[in-house]
Amino acid sequence: MLRLNDTSVPLPNSLWQDLGLASTATLSTVLIRRGLQRTHLRGVFPLRPGSRLMGEAVTLRLVPAREDQGEPAMLANPEYPQRKVVERIGPGQVLVVDAHGNTAAGVLGAILALRMARRGAAGIVTDGAVRDAAELRALELPVFAAGAHPAQHTVAHIAAELDVPIGCGGVLVLPGDVLVGDDDGVLVLPRAVAAEVAREAREQEELERYVQRRIAAGAAIIGVYPPNAETRAAFERERTGR
Incomplete structure (x- = not known):
């Protein structure tokens, strides 16, 4: 059985501060x-390219479209999940859309974004x-996807559920999971360990910057990276000023 997140307790501000200093490569490590x-x-x-994303997941599940299901009028229905999530999403939240890897239509476009x-x-x-890839790139909102397609989502998908695994x-x-994205892609940080992972990643970034300075100064790789x-002892001495 899945253990769902308790989103009633807000994530600490330190999490976002630490994530702002960590790449997905370091977080993955x-x-x-x-x-x-x-x-x-x-x-x-x-x-x-160059976009940076971090926030809490709000999920939308799509299912494959079928000719006997769905109708154009559903797009005007405020309870239709794809429309509903647009008016429910809030500050700091990331919409994560499960399209089952189907890129035969755009899950949304510039107006909803x-x-x-x-x-x-x-x-x-x-x-x-x-869809509307050029307009989406012009927005400040980070968008991470598997591709672009000009057709609206109903050609290939029907939105089925919100806020589900x-x-x-x-x-x-x-x-409620934490999403982080950059040019290397997107990572999911389980909510229960996100703050600890972010802190460790920030500390790892500090160590790696020290290593990079050593390498740039001419040090050999062995023993340094x-x-x-x-x-590590030399890094600690530099970090603490001892």
């Missing part, structure tokens, strides 16, 4: 060290396609 290997969404990358941006959303992530890019995403006890 920390997650793998903790035994969490299935956290990288396969085939999902920023629509605008603009509305979510105005509501303070932190980003959009999908293992499907998006989903799969995206081959990874389990629970409502990965850092041995002597290198």
Whole structure:
């Protein structure tokens, strides 16, 4: 049985501060060290290179469209899940759309994304396609997807459920999990360990910056990367000023 997240307790501000200093590469190292290997969404990358994303997951599950299901009028229904989530998403939240890897239509386009941006959303992530790619790239809202397609979502999908466990890019995403994205893709941080992972990643980044300075100054790799006890001790002396 899945253990769902308790989202009634807000995540600490320190989490976001630490995440702002950590790359997905470093976060991945920390997650793998903790035994969490299935956290990288396969085939999902920023629509605008250089984009950075972090926030809490709000999930939307799509199912394949079928000719006897769905109708054009559903797009005007405020209870239709794809429309409903646009008016429910809030500051710091990331919409994660489970499209089952189907890129035969865009899961949403520029108008819905603009509305979510105005509501303070932190980003959009999908293992499907998006439409209006040029307009989406012009928005400040980070968008991570598996591709672009001009057709609206009803050509290939019907929105089925909100705020349920989903799969995206081959990874389990629970409502309230923490999403982080950059040019290397998107990671899912389980909510229960997100703050600890972020702190460890920030500390790892500090160590790696020290290592980079050593390498740039001419040091050889062995003993410096990965850092041995002597290198770590030298880093601690520099960090603490001792």
